[in-house]
Amino acid sequence: MKKCPLCQGFVVDGSATFTVDLGEGIVVVRDIPAQVCSQCGEEWLDDSTAAKLENIVESARKKHVTVEVARWSEAVA
């Protein structure tokens, strides 16, 4: 089983919430599939997930949102 490089806790499949501050607005994306340390809560995204998250943030930036709260399953659908 994978171990956390920070605290040596176990890393398990879970979900993460990311908040990105765009300066003029904030984007919150919930329920992102992630690997989460069961001990310290550190989260890791795989490359394809990180790329999709980047797209969500970029489209929110273009829309000039003030606050956008997106659910992962809907945002990538």
Ligand SMILES: [Zn+2]
């Ligand atoms: Zn940890």
